[in-house]
Amino acid sequence: MIYLRLVIESFRFAWQALQSNVLRTTLSLLGVTIGIFAIISVFTLVDSLERNVRDSMSFIGDKVLYVEKWPWSFGGSYPWWKYFQRxxxxxxxxxxxxxxxxxxxxxxxxxxxxxxxxxxxxxxxxxxxxxxxxxxxxxxxxxxxxxxxxxxxxxxxxxxxxxxxxxxxxxxxxxxxxxxxxxxxxxxxxxxxxxxxxxxxxxxxxxxxxxxxxxxxxxxxxxxxxxxxxxxxxxxxxxxxxxxxxxxxxxxxxxxxxxxxxxxxxxxxxFAINRPEMATQAISGFFSVVGLAGWVIGGFAILVGGFGIANIMFVSVKERTNIIGIQKSLGAKNYFILFQFLFESVFLSVLGGGFGILLVFLLTLIPQDAMEITLSAGNIILGLGVSAVIGMLSGIIPAVMASNLDPVVAIRSK
Known part of the structure; x- marks a missing residue:
């Protein structure tokens, strides 16, 4: 029961922090929103494109070997002109x-x-x-x-x-x-x-x-x-x-x-023994590079968003120092204060990430003749998971600082 009360209390403080300065919080969360949107949109487009490419290649069969004169890919030390003699x-x-x-x-x-x-x-x-x-x-x-x-x-x-x-x-x-x-x-x-x-x-x-x-x-x-x-x-x-x-x-x-x-x-x-995997491996390699580019682009935006959330949390600790002192004087444990601020940081980050995922979902609603774009459950979980990790990393230092405050000093602060 105490853990449920702790969660409810932390959620209430996080919501109050969001309402107290909507513009500041929104601008700070914008970085996380853009970062998650960049990463998940790239992953969604890559997954959809890869799925459509694999479906388009279904005509070559599954678990099939092809014996032919020519290989599907050239490599190694075998002279190219010898292929003509086969x-x-x-x-x-x-x-x-x-x-x-x-x-x-x-x-x-x-x-x-x-x-x-x-x-x-x-x-x-x-x-x-x-x-x-x-x-x-x-x-x-x-x-x-x-x-x-x-x-x-x-x-x-x-x-x-x-x-x-x-x-x-x-x-x-x-x-x-x-x-x-x-x-x-x-x-x-x-x-x-x-x-x-x-x-x-x-x-x-x-x-x-x-x-x-x-x-x-x-x-x-x-x-x-x-x-x-x-x-x-x-x-x-x-x-x-x-x-x-x-x-x-x-x-x-x-x-x-x-x-x-x-x-x-x-x-x-x-002779050449060709496999459909030769084509799919080349496709997977290309999509891996595209996915890495999405991580790099989105990573910078998330980094900025993480600093923004950390800034919010430092300001929140400063504004609620007196309240923290009162809570401690009434018997609140350090882990209660720590979890309170950490939950607030994670909540704000996940909120920003959720908006980013919502933008990706709206993108999938745009009619496409070339291919069907689908936001998978895996990408949603990935986006929310990355947001939660960023929120935890951004809020851990302010949360530790708040939990270690001396209650007497904290009550006297204004």
Missing amino acids: PEPTEYEYRQLARNLTNDAGVTITSTKGSATLKYKNNSISDASISGVTFDYNKVIEVPVETGRYFVQQETDAARNVAIIGSEIATSLFPQQSPIGQQFKVAGQKFTVIGVLKKQGENMFGITLDNQALVPFGAFSKMYDTGPQGIGNQIAIKGIESDIGLQELEYEVRGTMRNIRGTRPRDDDS
Whole structure:
């Protein structure tokens, strides 16, 4: 009960100090408000941007390894010109990997032709992309079929001319009618639509899967050359949940590919194993730098605000010296006086930080077409926590001074 009374008493003194000189207190808290606003707004923008970037990169899959000719990032001592001498992954290598791997949840080979022209009667779309995939493609990459169905094993094995199309293709070629069962023409071949993908829209990179068509890999190979001099292939392998970091899968893929290509022990790999983490790590590094800049900018403002709160507390101790003497003469302990002023300092600082967080929240209410900005609970807790620490550091010296006052001397002061 005594602790509750102590809190209520401290809150009352803090509120009186705020009301006694509103302008002085407001100006002193302005530094904390600006500092917390700067830090939390940067963190909120970074978190929102990072989330949107990661969502935009979801099309490359999660827990997936890609076997390709080219790496996604260049580094090390490997001569850049040797990349040109590497062969493209082949369908034979895909089948060997699918047959021999044990730490995978699915293996697929894909090849994509961009800017393909699809036609149906008088309607056409020229900026579509068409990808040849194998049956296990949906085990590696999510395929959100909204209407119709996915491929069956016989269709991909027999290289039948069937297709799953994006919503933009469906709207452009088959307006006012169901695309399922209709036929469109591409590169001299007719394909029957068996499914339509769910509309996804453009991501932050301007990439959309709404204008993509998926066909069996064999049917794709009849239209386009996927060999060494052709479009090129990509083998994607989905990892299992128990393989943390996909280390076991990567070792197995590397060993199997080197064995397939007859690579000697001392020779370098003639292929690249790419991970989505390569891109996300680069993104995380960039956002870490931005977050650090937010701490530096906001830190200076918070430092100024901390000195302002310390100034308020010194003035408050000076103005209430007589009251402190009376409290001590009536039996108030030193820790009661200490906690009273410390709570007042923390309360004022958290109040300033709360206004800063409120400004950030108002910022998130502004409609944004590019990305959705959301103030997370973690950033709110961070802002209030930093404010409380600043208040504690700013008020500790004045609070100690007040608790150590001699009651006789304090009562005689004016």
